[in-house]
Amino acid sequence: MSSHIPFARMNGIGNAILVADLRGRADRVTPDAARALASDPATAFDQIMAIHDARTAGTDNYIQIINSDGSFAQACGNGTRCVVAALAAETGKRSFTFETVAGILNARENDDGSISVDLGMPRFGWQDIPLAEEFRDTRMIELQIGPIDAPVLHSPSVASMGNPHAIFWVDEDVWSYDLDRFGPLLENHPIFPERANITIAQVTSRGSMNIRTWERGAGLTLACGSAACAAAVCGARTNRTDRIVEITAPSGGKLSIEWRDDDHVIMTGPAEWEFSGTLDPETGAWQRDVEDVA
Ligand SMILES: N[C@H](CCC[C@H](N)C(=O)O)C(=O)O
Numbered sequence: 001m002s003s004h005i006p007f008a009r010m011n012g013i014g015n016a017i018l019v020a021d022l023r024g025r026a027d028r029v030t031p032d033a034a035r036a037l038a039s040d041p042a043t044a045f046d047q048i049m050a051i052h053d054a055r056t057a058g059t060d061n062y063i064q065i066i067n068s069d070g071s072f073a074q075a076c077g078n079g080t081r082c083v084v085a086a087l088a089a090e091t092g093k094r095s096f097t098f099e100t101v102a103g104i105l106n107a108r109e110n111d112d113g114s115i116s117v118d119l120g121m122p123r124f125g126w127q128d129i130p131l132a133e134e135f136r137d138t139r140m141i142e143l144q145i146g147p148i149d150a151p152v153l154h155s156p157s158v159a160s161m162g163n164p165h166a167i168f169w170v171d172e173d174v175w176s177y178d179l180d181r182f183g184p185l186l187e188n189h190p191i192f193p194e195r196a197n198i199t200i201a202q203v204t205s206r207g208s209m210n211i212r213t214w215e216r217g218a219g220l221t222l223a224c225g226s227a228a229c230a231a232a233v234c235g236a237r238t239n240r241t242d243r244i245v246e247i248t249a250p251s252g253g254k255l256s257i258e259w260r261d262d263d264h265v266i267m268t269g270p271a272e273w274e275f276s277g278t279l280d281p282e283t284g285a286w287q288r289d290v291e292d293v294a
Pocket residue numbers: 015046047067072073074075076077078079163164197215216217218223224225226227
């Protein structure tokens with residue numbers, strides 16, 4: 001058996017994803033391999049979605065999600081759409097049930113080619129996010145950054161979509177905030193014992209908002225699907241928006257998020273293939289497939 005596995009570089013509205021195929025194997029993509037692939041501009045990514053054989057009856061595959069710093073994530077909405085696109089193209093199947101460290105999730109390819117992922121039910125309890133101390137009302141927690149008497153960002157809503165999110169509501173254009181400066185400080189703030197994905201959100205109507213996200217373990221990204229879901233549920237929960245919201249990501253790409261009456265959050269959007277190759281899951285050494293080379 002070759003030590004190399006097939007992979008595809010893909011993106012979900014700009015969120016850079018490597019889909020790695022470890023089906024039929026017992027090994028894993030190592031954090032070292034992830035960091036090596038992240039540091040090469042040709043394979044630089046936000047998340048690796050490692051597809052493994054199913055561990056639980058009734059599921060299609062187990063998916064491990066690895067951030068570009070080598071840490072693991074419980075959820076990745078944009079990456080899950082890329083996995084669906086890759087597996088649907090290979091198998092012709094259109095509905096999938098995946099298992100991740102955060103539980104079971106269902107996803108499907110729609111007739112118009114878009115892909116919908118059911119990210120399950122959001123959680124709002126302070127221990128679920130988790131926060132380091134008790135907050136009874138997580139629609140708005142005490143946390144601010146910038147000058148003490150004139151904070152630049154403050155009072156975020158927090159939620160878990162399997163992974164931890166803080167949503168800072170802003171009035172100005174999302175591009176007018178130094179998220180690259182504030183993001184690392186907030187991601188690593190002691191209030192978040194498992195760190196957090198940090199999003200700024202500008203509500204533009206009851207059914208739309210613009211967001212930018214500093215991702216835990218990946219930094220500024222062109223899009224973050226679970227953050228879009230967290231922003232949508234927090235928007236509805238604070239009565240800023242309705243339960244169906246169109247979210248515009250920094251890439252300009254759009255996701256449609258519905259927080260259904262049964263409490264499930266459904267994210268719909270595209271997935272795009274870029275190129276494929278093979279990689280060594282232990283070291284991150286990789287090669288582009290020959291037919292892709294122009
Ligand atoms: N890009 C992903 C989120 C990655 C989350 C990760 N940064 C973490 O929770 O550590 C998405 O589309 O949902």
